[in-house]
Amino acid sequence: MNKDTDITGFLLSVYQWLDPKYARFYKMDNLDKLGWLASEVLLKDSFHAENYQPEQTGLLLTNASSSLDTDRKYAETIKDIPSPSVFVYTLPNIMIGEICIRNHFKGENAFFIFEYFDAAFIEQYVNELLHNDVLKACICGWVELLENDHKAVLFLVEKEPTEQQELFTRQNMDKIFQTENG
Amino acid sequence: MPDVFIVADNILSPIGSTTAENFLKLTENISGVQLHNDTALSDEPFYASLFDRSQQFIKDSGNISYTRFEQLLIASVGNALENSGINTADKKTVLIISTTKGNISLLENNPFDRALQKRIALHTSAKSVAAHFGFVNLPLVVSNACISGLLGIITGKRLIRSGQYENAVIVGADVISKFILSGFQAFQAISPEPCKPFDSERKGINLGEGAATVILSSNTKYSNGIKVMGGAVSNDANHISAPSRTGDELAHIIKTALNDSFLSATDISLISAHGTATMYNDEMEAKAITSAGLQSVPVNSLKGYYGHTLGAAGLIESIISIRSLKENLVLPTKGFEKMDMETPVNISNKPHRIPLQNCLKTASGFGGCNAAVIFSK
Numbered sequence A: 001m002n003k004d005t006d007i008t009g010f011l012l013s014v015y016q017w018l019d020p021k022y023a024r025f026y027k028m029d030n031l032d033k034l035g036w037l038a039s040e041v042l043l044k045d046s047f048h049a050e051n052y053q054p055e056q057t058g059l060l061l062t063n064a065s066s067s068l069d070t071d072r073k074y075a076e077t078i079k080d081i082p083s084p085s086v087f088v089y090t091l092p093n094i095m096i097g098e099i100c101i102r103n104h105f106k107g108e109n110a111f112f113i114f115e116y117f118d119a120a121f122i123e124q125y126v127n128e129l130l131h132n133d134v135l136k137a138c139i140c141g142w143v144e145l146l147e148n149d150h151k152a153v154l155f156l157v158e159k160e161p162t163e164q165q166e167l168f169t170r171q172n173m174d175k176i177f178q179t180e181n182g
Numbered sequence B: 001m002p003d004v005f006i007v008a009d010n011i012l013s014p015i016g017s018t019t020a021e022n023f024l025k026l027t028e029n030i031s032g033v034q035l036h037n038d039t040a041l042s043d044e045p046f047y048a049s050l051f052d053r054s055q056q057f058i059k060d061s062g063n064i065s066y067t068r069f070e071q072l073l074i075a076s077v078g079n080a081l082e083n084s085g086i087n088t089a090d091k092k093t094v095l096i097i098s099t100t101k102g103n104i105s106l107l108e109n110n111p112f113d114r115a116l117q118k119r120i121a122l123h124t125s126a127k128s129v130a131a132h133f134g135f136v137n138l139p140l141v142v143s144n145a146c147i148s149g150l151l152g153i154i155t156g157k158r159l160i161r162s163g164q165y166e167n168a169v170i171v172g173a174d175v176i177s178k179f180i181l182s183g184f185q186a187f188q189a190i191s192p193e194p195c196k197p198f199d200s201e202r203k204g205i206n207l208g209e210g211a212a213t214v215i216l217s218s219n220t221k222y223s224n225g226i227k228v229m230g231g232a233v234s235n236d237a238n239h240i241s242a243p244s245r246t247g248d249e250l251a252h253i254i255k256t257a258l259n260d261s262f263l264s265a266t267d268i269s270l271i272s273a274h275g276t277a278t279m280y281n282d283e284m285e286a287k288a289i290t291s292a293g294l295q296s297v298p299v300n301s302l303k304g305y306y307g308h309t310l311g312a313a314g315l316i317e318s319i320i321s322i323r324s325l326k327e328n329l330v331l332p333t334k335g336f337e338k339m340d341m342e343t344p345v346n347i348s349n350k351p352h353r354i355p356l357q358n359c360l361k362t363a364s365g366f367g368g369c370n371a372a373v374i375f376s377k
Helices: A007-018 A023-027 A030-043 A068-078 A094-103 A119-131 A170-179 B019-027 B068-081 B114-120 B122-133 B148-161 B178-186 B248-260 B279-291 B310-327
Strands: A057-063 A109-113 A137-146 A149-158 B005-012 B033-036 B046-049 B093-098 B140-142 B167-174 B210-217 B227-235 B270-272 B298-300 B358-365 B369-376
Touching: A007 A030, A023 A094, A030 A068, A030 A094, A030 A137, A030 A149, A057 A094, A057 A119, A057 B227, A068 A137, A068 B178, A094 A109, A094 B227, A109 B122, A109 B227, A119 A137, A119 A149, A119 A170, A119 B148, A149 A170, B005 B019, B005 B068, B005 B227, B005 B310, B019 B310, B046 B178, B068 B122, B068 B167, B068 B210, B093 B122, B093 B148, B093 B310, B114 B122, B122 B140, B140 B148, B148 B167, B148 B210, B148 B227, B148 B310, B148 B358, B148 B369, B167 B310, B210 B310, B227 B248, B248 B279, B248 B358, B248 B369, B270 B310, B279 B358, B310 B358, B310 B369
Parallel strands: A057 A109, A057 A137, B093 B140, B093 B167, B270 B298, B270 B358
Antiparallel strands: A109 B140, A137 A149, B005 B210, B033 B046, B167 B210, B227 B369, B358 B369
Protein backbone atom coordinates (compact mmCIF):
# COMPACT_ATOMS: atom_id res chain seq x y z
CA MET A 1 0.00 0.00 0.00
CA ASN A 2 1.23 3.46 -0.90
CA LYS A 3 1.05 5.46 2.30
CA ASP A 4 3.18 8.46 1.54
CA THR A 5 2.05 9.47 -1.93
CA ASP A 6 -0.45 12.23 -2.32
CA ILE A 7 -3.34 10.20 -3.63
CA THR A 8 -4.99 12.88 -5.75
CA GLY A 9 -1.71 13.64 -7.49
CA PHE A 10 -1.05 9.95 -8.04
CA LEU A 11 -4.48 9.35 -9.61
CA LEU A 12 -4.07 12.34 -11.88
CA SER A 13 -0.66 11.17 -13.01
CA VAL A 14 -2.05 7.75 -13.94
CA TYR A 15 -4.84 9.45 -15.86
CA GLN A 16 -2.36 11.61 -17.72
CA TRP A 17 -0.16 8.63 -18.53
CA LEU A 18 -3.16 6.70 -19.90
CA ASP A 19 -4.51 9.79 -21.67
CA PRO A 20 -8.02 8.39 -22.16
CA LYS A 21 -9.58 11.82 -22.92
CA TYR A 22 -12.52 11.20 -20.61
CA ALA A 23 -13.67 14.43 -18.98
CA ARG A 24 -16.07 12.55 -16.68
CA PHE A 25 -13.00 11.44 -14.75
CA TYR A 26 -12.70 14.86 -13.16
CA LYS A 27 -16.16 14.59 -11.55
CA MET A 28 -15.37 11.31 -9.82
CA ASP A 29 -14.30 10.94 -6.23
CA ASN A 30 -10.96 9.28 -5.45
CA LEU A 31 -12.36 5.77 -4.96
CA ASP A 32 -14.12 5.84 -8.33
CA LYS A 33 -11.06 7.33 -10.01
CA LEU A 34 -8.98 4.46 -8.67
CA GLY A 35 -11.43 1.77 -9.75
CA TRP A 36 -12.03 3.38 -13.13
CA LEU A 37 -8.31 3.77 -13.86
CA ALA A 38 -7.65 0.19 -12.79
CA SER A 39 -10.35 -1.02 -15.17
CA GLU A 40 -8.88 1.06 -18.01
CA VAL A 41 -5.48 -0.53 -17.47
CA LEU A 42 -7.07 -3.98 -17.16
CA LEU A 43 -9.10 -3.75 -20.34
CA LYS A 44 -6.66 -1.83 -22.54
CA ASP A 45 -5.43 -4.18 -25.26
CA SER A 46 -6.83 -7.24 -23.42
CA PHE A 47 -10.55 -6.94 -23.87
CA HIS A 48 -12.16 -7.35 -27.26
CA ALA A 49 -15.51 -5.65 -26.76
CA GLU A 50 -16.65 -6.63 -30.25
CA ASN A 51 -16.89 -10.23 -29.07
CA TYR A 52 -19.57 -9.43 -26.47
CA GLN A 53 -23.09 -8.07 -26.20
CA PRO A 54 -23.45 -5.36 -23.51
CA GLU A 55 -25.39 -7.68 -21.19
CA GLN A 56 -22.76 -10.41 -21.40
CA THR A 57 -20.12 -8.47 -19.46
CA GLY A 58 -20.53 -7.71 -15.80
CA LEU A 59 -18.69 -6.80 -12.62
CA LEU A 60 -18.15 -8.13 -9.12
CA LEU A 61 -16.18 -5.68 -6.99
CA THR A 62 -15.30 -5.71 -3.30
CA ASN A 63 -13.54 -3.65 -0.66
CA ALA A 64 -13.35 -3.13 3.10
CA SER A 65 -14.27 0.49 3.69
CA SER A 66 -17.16 0.91 1.25
CA SER A 67 -17.19 4.59 0.21
CA LEU A 68 -15.93 5.88 3.58
CA ASP A 69 -13.31 8.20 2.03
CA THR A 70 -16.06 10.13 0.24
CA ASP A 71 -18.55 9.68 3.09
CA ARG A 72 -16.22 11.71 5.28
CA LYS A 73 -15.91 14.41 2.63
CA TYR A 74 -19.68 14.55 2.24
CA ALA A 75 -20.15 14.77 6.02
CA GLU A 76 -17.95 17.88 5.95
CA THR A 77 -20.17 19.52 3.34
CA ILE A 78 -23.23 18.99 5.57
CA LYS A 79 -21.75 21.49 8.02
CA ASP A 80 -22.08 24.16 5.36
CA ILE A 81 -24.06 23.30 2.22
CA PRO A 82 -24.64 19.58 1.54
CA SER A 83 -23.22 18.81 -1.88
CA PRO A 84 -25.24 16.57 -4.22
CA SER A 85 -22.24 16.00 -6.46
CA VAL A 86 -20.32 14.55 -3.52
CA PHE A 87 -23.34 12.71 -2.08
CA VAL A 88 -23.82 10.75 -5.28
CA TYR A 89 -20.46 9.04 -4.68
CA THR A 90 -21.31 7.90 -1.14
CA LEU A 91 -22.13 4.38 -2.33
CA PRO A 92 -19.44 1.84 -3.28
CA ASN A 93 -21.32 0.47 -6.29
CA ILE A 94 -21.19 3.83 -8.09
CA MET A 95 -17.73 2.71 -9.20
CA ILE A 96 -19.40 -0.13 -11.04
CA GLY A 97 -21.74 2.40 -12.65
CA GLU A 98 -18.82 4.51 -13.88
CA ILE A 99 -17.07 1.50 -15.42
CA CYS A 100 -20.33 0.38 -17.05
CA ILE A 101 -20.97 3.82 -18.52
CA ARG A 102 -17.47 3.95 -19.94
CA ASN A 103 -17.62 0.50 -21.52
CA HIS A 104 -21.36 -0.02 -22.13
CA PHE A 105 -21.40 -3.01 -19.81
CA LYS A 106 -24.99 -3.89 -18.91
CA GLY A 107 -24.66 -7.32 -17.35
CA GLU A 108 -24.83 -8.64 -13.80
CA ASN A 109 -23.08 -6.47 -11.27
CA ALA A 110 -22.66 -6.50 -7.52
CA PHE A 111 -20.60 -4.90 -4.74
CA PHE A 112 -19.72 -6.77 -1.56
CA ILE A 113 -17.85 -5.66 1.56
CA PHE A 114 -15.13 -7.86 3.07
CA GLU A 115 -12.60 -7.09 5.77
CA TYR A 116 -9.94 -8.83 3.67
CA PHE A 117 -9.75 -9.76 0.01
CA ASP A 118 -11.68 -13.02 -0.36
CA ALA A 119 -10.48 -14.87 -3.43
CA ALA A 120 -12.53 -17.96 -2.62
CA PHE A 121 -15.78 -16.00 -2.65
CA ILE A 122 -14.93 -14.23 -5.89
CA GLU A 123 -13.88 -17.47 -7.59
CA GLN A 124 -17.07 -19.26 -6.57
CA TYR A 125 -19.40 -16.36 -7.38
CA VAL A 126 -17.90 -15.55 -10.78
CA ASN A 127 -17.68 -19.21 -11.78
CA GLU A 128 -21.40 -19.57 -11.09
CA LEU A 129 -22.17 -16.62 -13.36
CA LEU A 130 -19.98 -17.92 -16.17
CA HIS A 131 -21.00 -21.58 -15.93
CA ASN A 132 -24.68 -20.69 -15.95
CA ASP A 133 -24.20 -18.36 -18.92
CA VAL A 134 -25.33 -15.38 -16.94
CA LEU A 135 -22.16 -13.67 -18.15
CA LYS A 136 -19.47 -14.40 -20.72
CA ALA A 137 -16.95 -12.03 -19.17
CA CYS A 138 -16.58 -10.59 -15.71
CA ILE A 139 -14.36 -7.91 -14.22
CA CYS A 140 -13.81 -8.75 -10.59
CA GLY A 141 -11.53 -7.94 -7.71
CA TRP A 142 -10.77 -5.45 -5.00
CA VAL A 143 -10.75 -1.64 -5.07
CA GLU A 144 -10.02 -0.04 -1.73
CA LEU A 145 -9.18 3.58 -0.93
CA LEU A 146 -9.14 5.55 2.28
CA GLU A 147 -7.15 8.78 2.31
CA ASN A 148 -3.75 7.88 0.89
CA ASP A 149 -4.05 4.13 1.48
CA HIS A 150 -5.17 2.51 -1.71
CA LYS A 151 -5.10 -0.83 -3.46
CA ALA A 152 -6.80 -1.96 -6.64
CA VAL A 153 -6.43 -5.48 -7.98
CA LEU A 154 -8.74 -6.40 -10.84
CA PHE A 155 -9.13 -9.54 -12.88
CA LEU A 156 -10.73 -9.95 -16.29
CA VAL A 157 -12.31 -13.40 -16.41
CA GLU A 158 -13.62 -14.77 -19.65
CA LYS A 159 -15.48 -17.93 -20.47
CA GLU A 160 -13.77 -18.46 -23.83
CA PRO A 161 -10.07 -19.23 -23.60
CA THR A 162 -7.68 -16.85 -25.30
CA GLU A 163 -3.94 -16.97 -25.60
CA GLN A 164 -2.52 -14.99 -22.70
CA GLN A 165 -4.51 -16.31 -19.78
CA GLU A 166 -3.99 -17.81 -16.41
CA LEU A 167 -6.48 -20.19 -14.89
CA PHE A 168 -9.14 -18.41 -12.80
CA THR A 169 -8.55 -19.88 -9.36
CA ARG A 170 -8.44 -18.52 -5.85
CA GLN A 171 -4.80 -19.49 -5.57
CA ASN A 172 -3.83 -17.49 -8.64
CA MET A 173 -5.85 -14.53 -7.47
CA ASP A 174 -4.26 -14.59 -4.02
CA LYS A 175 -0.82 -14.84 -5.56
CA ILE A 176 -1.44 -11.80 -7.74
CA PHE A 177 -3.06 -9.91 -4.85
CA GLN A 178 -0.06 -10.50 -2.58
CA THR A 179 2.43 -9.31 -5.15
CA GLU A 180 0.59 -6.01 -5.68
CA ASN A 181 2.17 -4.36 -2.68
CA GLY A 182 3.98 -1.03 -2.46
CA MET B 1 -30.10 -27.86 -9.00
CA PRO B 2 -32.37 -27.77 -5.96
CA ASP B 3 -35.43 -25.57 -5.53
CA VAL B 4 -35.14 -22.71 -3.07
CA PHE B 5 -37.96 -22.12 -0.62
CA ILE B 6 -38.80 -19.32 1.76
CA VAL B 7 -38.79 -20.75 5.26
CA ALA B 8 -39.55 -17.73 7.42
CA ASP B 9 -39.46 -13.96 7.35
CA ASN B 10 -39.71 -10.86 9.48
CA ILE B 11 -40.45 -7.20 8.95
CA LEU B 12 -39.48 -4.76 11.69
CA SER B 13 -40.82 -1.32 10.84
CA PRO B 14 -42.56 1.68 12.41
CA ILE B 15 -45.80 -0.12 11.48
CA GLY B 16 -45.08 -3.38 13.31
CA SER B 17 -42.45 -5.82 14.58
CA THR B 18 -43.55 -8.96 12.76
CA THR B 19 -44.61 -9.72 9.20
CA ALA B 20 -48.13 -10.53 10.40
CA GLU B 21 -48.47 -7.20 12.23
CA ASN B 22 -47.15 -5.30 9.24
CA PHE B 23 -49.45 -7.03 6.76
CA LEU B 24 -52.49 -6.47 8.97
CA LYS B 25 -51.68 -2.75 9.27
CA LEU B 26 -51.33 -2.45 5.49
CA THR B 27 -54.75 -4.03 4.99
CA GLU B 28 -56.06 -1.34 7.34
CA ASN B 29 -54.37 1.28 5.15
CA ILE B 30 -52.05 2.36 7.96
CA SER B 31 -48.85 4.04 6.83
CA GLY B 32 -45.66 4.75 8.73
CA VAL B 33 -45.15 8.01 6.85
CA GLN B 34 -45.63 11.09 9.02
CA LEU B 35 -44.51 14.67 9.24
CA HIS B 36 -41.41 14.97 11.40
CA ASN B 37 -39.94 17.99 13.08
CA ASP B 38 -36.52 16.82 14.14
CA THR B 39 -33.70 19.31 13.86
CA ALA B 40 -31.17 16.58 14.58
CA LEU B 41 -32.08 15.21 11.14
CA SER B 42 -33.19 18.28 9.22
CA ASP B 43 -33.67 22.03 9.67
CA GLU B 44 -36.93 21.77 7.75
CA PRO B 45 -39.85 19.46 8.67
CA PHE B 46 -40.08 16.42 6.41
CA TYR B 47 -42.29 13.41 5.71
CA ALA B 48 -40.74 10.02 6.51
CA SER B 49 -41.50 6.68 8.14
CA LEU B 50 -39.29 6.57 11.23
CA PHE B 51 -39.07 4.62 14.45
CA ASP B 52 -39.62 6.48 17.68
CA ARG B 53 -36.19 7.76 18.72
CA SER B 54 -36.64 6.12 22.13
CA GLN B 55 -37.67 2.68 20.83
CA GLN B 56 -35.54 -0.24 21.97
CA PHE B 57 -35.24 -3.22 19.66
CA ILE B 58 -33.42 -5.83 21.72
CA LYS B 59 -33.77 -6.45 25.40
CA ASP B 60 -30.44 -7.34 26.84
CA SER B 61 -27.18 -7.28 24.97
CA GLY B 62 -25.02 -7.98 28.00
CA ASN B 63 -21.86 -5.90 27.86
CA ILE B 64 -21.87 -5.52 24.09
CA SER B 65 -22.91 -2.15 22.81
CA TYR B 66 -24.86 -2.54 19.57
CA THR B 67 -25.70 0.48 17.49
CA ARG B 68 -29.27 1.14 16.47
CA PHE B 69 -28.53 -0.27 13.03
CA GLU B 70 -27.16 -3.49 14.54
CA GLN B 71 -30.09 -3.77 16.94
CA LEU B 72 -32.49 -3.66 14.00
CA LEU B 73 -30.59 -6.46 12.27
CA ILE B 74 -30.48 -8.59 15.40
CA ALA B 75 -34.14 -8.06 16.31
CA SER B 76 -35.31 -8.90 12.80
CA VAL B 77 -33.14 -12.00 12.39
CA GLY B 78 -34.09 -13.17 15.87
CA ASN B 79 -37.79 -13.04 15.11
CA ALA B 80 -37.41 -14.77 11.75
CA LEU B 81 -35.30 -17.56 13.28
CA GLU B 82 -37.86 -18.30 16.01
CA ASN B 83 -39.69 -21.49 15.05
CA SER B 84 -37.91 -21.62 11.68
CA GLY B 85 -36.01 -24.80 12.53
CA ILE B 86 -32.85 -23.31 11.07
CA ASN B 87 -29.58 -24.02 12.91
CA THR B 88 -27.30 -21.00 12.60
CA ALA B 89 -24.27 -23.04 13.67
CA ASP B 90 -24.70 -25.35 10.69
CA LYS B 91 -21.76 -25.25 8.23
CA LYS B 92 -24.32 -25.17 5.44
CA THR B 93 -25.95 -21.94 6.66
CA VAL B 94 -24.82 -18.45 5.66
CA LEU B 95 -25.78 -14.96 6.83
CA ILE B 96 -26.12 -12.23 4.21
CA ILE B 97 -26.52 -8.58 5.25
CA SER B 98 -27.87 -5.88 2.97
CA THR B 99 -27.42 -2.18 3.70
CA THR B 100 -26.54 1.07 1.98
CA LYS B 101 -25.01 3.11 4.82
CA GLY B 102 -24.97 0.95 7.96
CA ASN B 103 -23.49 2.89 10.87
CA ILE B 104 -22.67 6.05 8.91
CA SER B 105 -24.25 8.27 11.57
CA LEU B 106 -21.20 7.49 13.76
CA LEU B 107 -19.34 10.06 11.63
CA GLU B 108 -21.55 12.80 13.02
CA ASN B 109 -20.29 13.11 16.57
CA ASN B 110 -17.04 11.20 16.72
CA PRO B 111 -13.51 12.19 15.75
CA PHE B 112 -12.19 10.05 12.93
CA ASP B 113 -9.45 7.68 13.99
CA ARG B 114 -8.48 4.03 13.46
CA ALA B 115 -10.95 2.92 16.10
CA LEU B 116 -13.85 4.69 14.39
CA GLN B 117 -12.73 3.39 11.02
CA LYS B 118 -13.00 -0.14 12.35
CA ARG B 119 -16.23 0.43 14.28
CA ILE B 120 -18.03 2.02 11.35
CA ALA B 121 -17.08 -0.70 8.85
CA LEU B 122 -19.95 -2.80 7.55
CA HIS B 123 -17.92 -5.99 8.03
CA THR B 124 -17.60 -5.14 11.74
CA SER B 125 -21.39 -4.96 12.11
CA ALA B 126 -21.76 -8.15 10.10
CA LYS B 127 -19.32 -10.09 12.28
CA SER B 128 -20.99 -8.78 15.41
CA VAL B 129 -24.46 -9.87 14.28
CA ALA B 130 -23.14 -13.24 13.07
CA ALA B 131 -21.41 -13.83 16.41
CA HIS B 132 -24.59 -12.96 18.32
CA PHE B 133 -26.43 -15.81 16.59
CA GLY B 134 -23.57 -18.27 16.39
CA PHE B 135 -23.22 -18.35 12.60
CA VAL B 136 -20.02 -20.26 11.83
CA ASN B 137 -19.44 -18.98 8.30
CA LEU B 138 -18.11 -15.56 7.38
CA PRO B 139 -21.15 -13.34 6.83
CA LEU B 140 -21.53 -11.69 3.43
CA VAL B 141 -22.30 -7.99 3.13
CA VAL B 142 -23.93 -6.65 0.00
CA SER B 143 -23.91 -2.89 -0.39
CA ASN B 144 -25.27 -2.01 -3.79
CA ALA B 145 -27.57 0.97 -3.33
CA CYS B 146 -31.32 0.38 -3.34
CA ILE B 147 -31.17 -3.04 -5.01
CA SER B 148 -29.17 -4.48 -2.11
CA GLY B 149 -32.13 -6.32 -0.61
CA LEU B 150 -33.04 -8.10 -3.85
CA LEU B 151 -29.37 -8.74 -4.57
CA GLY B 152 -29.17 -10.39 -1.15
CA ILE B 153 -32.03 -12.71 -2.08
CA ILE B 154 -30.51 -13.46 -5.49
CA THR B 155 -27.12 -14.17 -3.93
CA GLY B 156 -28.66 -16.44 -1.29
CA LYS B 157 -30.58 -18.30 -3.96
CA ARG B 158 -27.46 -18.78 -6.11
CA LEU B 159 -25.32 -19.94 -3.19
CA ILE B 160 -27.95 -22.53 -2.29
CA ARG B 161 -28.48 -23.71 -5.86
CA SER B 162 -24.74 -24.13 -6.31
CA GLY B 163 -24.77 -26.51 -3.36
CA GLN B 164 -22.31 -24.47 -1.33
CA TYR B 165 -25.00 -23.79 1.28
CA GLU B 166 -28.35 -25.26 2.19
CA ASN B 167 -29.76 -22.28 4.07
CA ALA B 168 -29.35 -18.52 3.77
CA VAL B 169 -30.49 -15.93 6.29
CA ILE B 170 -30.76 -12.61 4.47
CA VAL B 171 -31.32 -9.46 6.50
CA GLY B 172 -31.39 -5.84 5.43
CA ALA B 173 -31.65 -2.56 7.31
CA ASP B 174 -30.91 1.12 7.10
CA VAL B 175 -31.28 3.89 9.66
CA ILE B 176 -32.22 7.38 8.47
CA SER B 177 -29.58 9.84 9.60
CA LYS B 178 -28.83 13.46 8.79
CA PHE B 179 -26.19 12.13 6.41
CA ILE B 180 -28.75 10.31 4.29
CA LEU B 181 -31.61 12.79 4.54
CA SER B 182 -29.46 15.82 3.72
CA GLY B 183 -28.10 14.02 0.68
CA PHE B 184 -31.49 13.29 -0.80
CA GLN B 185 -32.60 16.83 0.07
CA ALA B 186 -29.55 18.16 -1.78
CA PHE B 187 -30.71 16.10 -4.75
CA GLN B 188 -34.18 17.65 -4.43
CA ALA B 189 -35.52 14.12 -4.39
CA ILE B 190 -37.56 14.46 -1.20
CA SER B 191 -41.30 15.04 -1.61
CA PRO B 192 -42.84 17.92 0.39
CA GLU B 193 -45.86 15.64 1.04
CA PRO B 194 -46.56 11.91 1.49
CA CYS B 195 -45.24 10.29 -1.66
CA LYS B 196 -47.42 9.38 -4.63
CA PRO B 197 -45.86 6.49 -6.57
CA PHE B 198 -46.74 6.44 -10.28
CA ASP B 199 -49.11 9.37 -9.81
CA SER B 200 -49.16 12.22 -12.34
CA GLU B 201 -48.48 14.71 -9.49
CA ARG B 202 -45.69 12.76 -7.81
CA LYS B 203 -43.00 14.96 -6.30
CA GLY B 204 -40.35 12.62 -4.99
CA ILE B 205 -39.59 10.18 -2.22
CA ASN B 206 -40.20 9.81 1.48
CA LEU B 207 -37.38 8.04 3.29
CA GLY B 208 -38.11 5.20 5.68
CA GLU B 209 -36.45 3.09 8.35
CA GLY B 210 -36.86 -0.62 8.73
CA ALA B 211 -35.30 -4.03 8.82
CA ALA B 212 -36.41 -7.28 7.26
CA THR B 213 -35.22 -10.87 7.12
CA VAL B 214 -35.90 -13.67 4.66
CA ILE B 215 -34.70 -17.20 5.37
CA LEU B 216 -34.16 -19.43 2.33
CA SER B 217 -33.57 -23.18 2.24
CA SER B 218 -33.27 -26.03 -0.22
CA ASN B 219 -34.39 -28.52 2.39
CA THR B 220 -37.46 -30.22 0.98
CA LYS B 221 -39.23 -30.18 4.33
CA TYR B 222 -39.98 -26.54 3.45
CA SER B 223 -41.42 -27.35 0.04
CA ASN B 224 -44.83 -26.01 0.99
CA GLY B 225 -43.28 -22.57 1.12
CA ILE B 226 -43.13 -19.92 -1.56
CA LYS B 227 -40.38 -20.64 -4.09
CA VAL B 228 -37.73 -18.19 -5.18
CA MET B 229 -37.60 -18.59 -8.95
CA GLY B 230 -35.47 -16.67 -11.47
CA GLY B 231 -33.66 -13.47 -10.65
CA ALA B 232 -31.23 -11.17 -12.44
CA VAL B 233 -29.32 -7.91 -12.19
CA SER B 234 -28.32 -5.40 -14.86
CA ASN B 235 -26.76 -1.99 -15.29
CA ASP B 236 -28.17 0.85 -17.39
CA ALA B 237 -24.66 2.03 -18.37
CA ASN B 238 -26.20 5.46 -18.74
CA HIS B 239 -26.07 7.66 -15.61
CA ILE B 240 -25.03 7.22 -12.01
CA SER B 241 -27.96 8.98 -10.37
CA ALA B 242 -30.81 8.84 -12.86
CA PRO B 243 -32.30 5.76 -14.50
CA SER B 244 -32.21 4.87 -18.16
CA ARG B 245 -34.80 6.82 -20.15
CA THR B 246 -35.92 3.68 -21.98
CA GLY B 247 -36.16 1.12 -19.19
CA ASP B 248 -34.62 -1.43 -21.58
CA GLU B 249 -32.08 -2.75 -19.10
CA LEU B 250 -34.76 -3.44 -16.48
CA ALA B 251 -37.04 -4.95 -19.15
CA HIS B 252 -34.18 -7.23 -20.17
CA ILE B 253 -33.76 -8.72 -16.72
CA ILE B 254 -37.52 -9.07 -16.24
CA LYS B 255 -37.46 -11.26 -19.37
CA THR B 256 -34.37 -13.10 -18.10
CA ALA B 257 -36.10 -13.78 -14.78
CA LEU B 258 -39.17 -15.08 -16.63
CA ASN B 259 -37.08 -17.38 -18.85
CA ASP B 260 -35.11 -18.72 -15.89
CA SER B 261 -38.40 -19.48 -14.16
CA PHE B 262 -39.86 -21.18 -17.25
CA LEU B 263 -42.67 -18.64 -17.09
CA SER B 264 -44.09 -16.21 -19.60
CA ALA B 265 -45.52 -12.73 -19.11
CA THR B 266 -49.05 -14.11 -18.88
CA ASP B 267 -48.06 -16.17 -15.84
CA ILE B 268 -47.30 -13.12 -13.70
CA SER B 269 -50.16 -12.27 -11.32
CA LEU B 270 -48.69 -9.30 -9.49
CA ILE B 271 -45.80 -6.87 -9.80
CA SER B 272 -44.31 -5.26 -6.71
CA ALA B 273 -42.51 -2.32 -8.25
CA HIS B 274 -39.74 -0.15 -6.82
CA GLY B 275 -42.06 2.83 -7.35
CA THR B 276 -40.10 5.46 -5.42
CA ALA B 277 -42.36 8.30 -6.64
CA THR B 278 -39.60 10.22 -8.41
CA MET B 279 -40.53 11.44 -11.89
CA TYR B 280 -37.76 9.43 -13.51
CA ASN B 281 -37.89 6.11 -11.67
CA ASP B 282 -41.61 5.49 -11.99
CA GLU B 283 -41.64 6.46 -15.66
CA MET B 284 -38.71 4.14 -16.38
CA GLU B 285 -40.34 1.27 -14.53
CA ALA B 286 -43.61 1.73 -16.40
CA LYS B 287 -41.67 1.57 -19.68
CA ALA B 288 -39.80 -1.55 -18.58
CA ILE B 289 -42.99 -3.29 -17.41
CA THR B 290 -44.64 -2.50 -20.74
CA SER B 291 -41.63 -3.61 -22.81
CA ALA B 292 -41.74 -6.91 -21.00
CA GLY B 293 -45.40 -7.38 -21.97
CA LEU B 294 -46.73 -6.93 -18.45
CA GLN B 295 -48.78 -3.75 -18.88
CA SER B 296 -52.06 -5.34 -17.76
CA VAL B 297 -50.69 -7.08 -14.66
CA PRO B 298 -51.68 -5.44 -11.34
CA VAL B 299 -48.76 -3.34 -10.11
CA ASN B 300 -48.24 -1.78 -6.74
CA SER B 301 -45.61 0.18 -4.87
CA LEU B 302 -45.42 0.02 -1.09
CA LYS B 303 -43.35 3.18 -0.69
CA GLY B 304 -46.47 5.07 0.44
CA TYR B 305 -46.60 2.87 3.56
CA TYR B 306 -42.92 2.40 4.34
CA GLY B 307 -41.15 5.19 2.56
CA HIS B 308 -37.97 4.22 0.75
CA THR B 309 -36.16 1.92 3.18
CA LEU B 310 -32.98 1.68 1.09
CA GLY B 311 -31.09 -1.48 2.11
CA ALA B 312 -34.25 -3.02 3.58
CA ALA B 313 -36.58 -2.08 0.72
CA GLY B 314 -36.09 -5.13 -1.48
CA LEU B 315 -36.65 -7.39 1.50
CA ILE B 316 -39.61 -5.63 3.16
CA GLU B 317 -41.44 -5.34 -0.15
CA SER B 318 -40.68 -8.93 -1.19
CA ILE B 319 -42.04 -10.23 2.10
CA ILE B 320 -45.28 -8.26 1.73
CA SER B 321 -45.63 -9.55 -1.84
CA ILE B 322 -45.08 -13.11 -0.66
CA ARG B 323 -47.77 -12.65 1.98
CA SER B 324 -50.03 -11.22 -0.75
CA LEU B 325 -49.46 -14.37 -2.81
CA LYS B 326 -50.47 -16.53 0.14
CA GLU B 327 -53.56 -14.43 0.88
CA ASN B 328 -54.54 -13.83 -2.76
CA LEU B 329 -54.78 -10.15 -1.85
CA VAL B 330 -53.43 -7.31 -3.99
CA LEU B 331 -52.61 -4.31 -1.82
CA PRO B 332 -53.10 -0.80 -3.19
CA THR B 333 -50.46 1.80 -3.99
CA LYS B 334 -51.01 4.33 -1.24
CA GLY B 335 -50.76 7.85 -2.66
CA PHE B 336 -51.64 6.89 -6.22
CA GLU B 337 -54.68 8.53 -7.81
CA LYS B 338 -54.11 9.23 -11.48
CA MET B 339 -51.76 7.95 -14.13
CA ASP B 340 -50.22 10.09 -16.81
CA MET B 341 -47.51 8.05 -18.45
CA GLU B 342 -46.32 7.43 -21.99
CA THR B 343 -46.69 3.73 -21.26
CA PRO B 344 -49.51 3.32 -18.76
CA VAL B 345 -49.48 0.32 -16.46
CA ASN B 346 -52.14 -1.21 -14.24
CA ILE B 347 -51.56 0.42 -10.84
CA SER B 348 -53.72 -0.98 -8.05
CA ASN B 349 -55.32 1.70 -5.94
CA LYS B 350 -57.78 -0.50 -4.05
CA PRO B 351 -57.19 -3.72 -2.16
CA HIS B 352 -58.72 -6.60 -4.07
CA ARG B 353 -58.73 -10.38 -4.00
CA ILE B 354 -57.80 -12.38 -7.09
CA PRO B 355 -56.03 -15.71 -7.46
CA LEU B 356 -52.29 -14.96 -7.29
CA GLN B 357 -49.65 -17.44 -8.38
CA ASN B 358 -46.44 -15.69 -9.43
CA CYS B 359 -45.14 -12.31 -8.28
CA LEU B 360 -42.42 -10.23 -9.93
CA LYS B 361 -40.44 -7.87 -7.68
CA THR B 362 -38.28 -5.14 -9.20
CA ALA B 363 -35.82 -2.58 -7.86
CA SER B 364 -33.45 0.01 -9.26
CA GLY B 365 -30.76 2.12 -7.66
CA PHE B 366 -28.04 4.74 -7.85
CA GLY B 367 -25.20 3.56 -10.03
CA GLY B 368 -27.62 2.51 -12.73
CA CYS B 369 -28.33 -0.92 -11.25
CA ASN B 370 -31.57 -2.92 -11.62
CA ALA B 371 -32.73 -6.18 -10.07
CA ALA B 372 -35.71 -8.46 -10.62
CA VAL B 373 -36.86 -11.61 -8.79
CA ILE B 374 -39.87 -13.88 -9.25
CA PHE B 375 -41.63 -15.62 -6.35
CA SER B 376 -44.06 -18.49 -6.93
CA LYS B 377 -46.69 -20.23 -4.85
